[in-house]
Amino acid sequence: MKIKGLSPTIAAWKLLLSSFPRGVVAFVIAVAGLSVGLPLALFVIGLPILVGMLAACEKILGVDRRMVAAWESCGEYPSGSPRIGLPDSRAELVQGGLKSWVSSLGNVQRYRNLAYGIGQFPVSILAFVLAIVIPATALALLLSPVAELISSRIFSFNLFEQDLIMKWLFPDWSSFQRSWFNTGLGVILLMATPFLFRKLGQCYAAWIRWISGTPSHT
Secondary structure (H helix, E strand, O other), X not given: OEOOOOOHHHHHHHHHHHHHHHHHHHHHHHHHHHHHXXXXXXHOOHXXXXXXXXXXXXXXXXXXXXXXXXXXXXXXXXXXXXXXXXXXXXXXHHHOOHHXXXXXHOOHHHHHHHHHHHHHHHHHHHHHHHHHHHHHHHHHHHOHHHHHHHHHHHOOOOOOOOOHHHHHHOOOOOHHHHHHHHHHHXXXXXHHHHXXXXXXXHHHHHHHHHHHOOOOXX
C-alpha cells in the first residue's frame, strides 16, 4: 500500500482520522479481555484469553506503527506485521500450554500492548476531533459572508449584529462587514492548517513510538 503522491499534510490528516477506529477496536478488546480474562484466570481458562487480548492489541499497535512509519517516510508501508521485539503471542496462544501462557503474561514488556489498548482510545478521539474541527472551522469562517447574506435576506436575521465581541471590536461596522473579518480569520486558519496537521501527526507518531518502546525517528 502506498501513500506516494500525497502531501505530508493530507497523509497526516488521514493518519489522524484513521486512528479513531483503531482506538475503538483496541479499547473494546482490552476492556473485554480484562473483564472476561481476569475473573476466569483463577480457573486457568482465563489465561489464554488474556494472552489473546495482548496479542490482538499488539497486532493493532503494529498497524499503527506501520502507518506512522509510512507517513514519516512518505513511502510504502513495510510488508508484514512489524514486531516490538517480542515472541509471537498468537503462536503461544495456539501452541503453548499453561507454562507458556504464564511466561507470556509475566513479560512486563507485553503490557505496553495493554497500555496502548486503553490509552489509544482517548488519544484517537482527540486526534479525530481535531482532524475534523480544524478544516470545518476554517471552512465555516470562510463562508461567513455567504451565511450572512442567506440569513439576512431569507430569514431577516443578521448573524453578527448582536455579537458582543464584534460590537466591541467594530462598533460601526455592519453585520455584513463583520462577516468579512471572520473570512480573514478563516484564511489565516486555512493557511495554518498544513502546519497544524503536520505537528499533530508528529505528536501522534511520538505517542505511538513511546507506547511501543520504539526509538525516536531520525
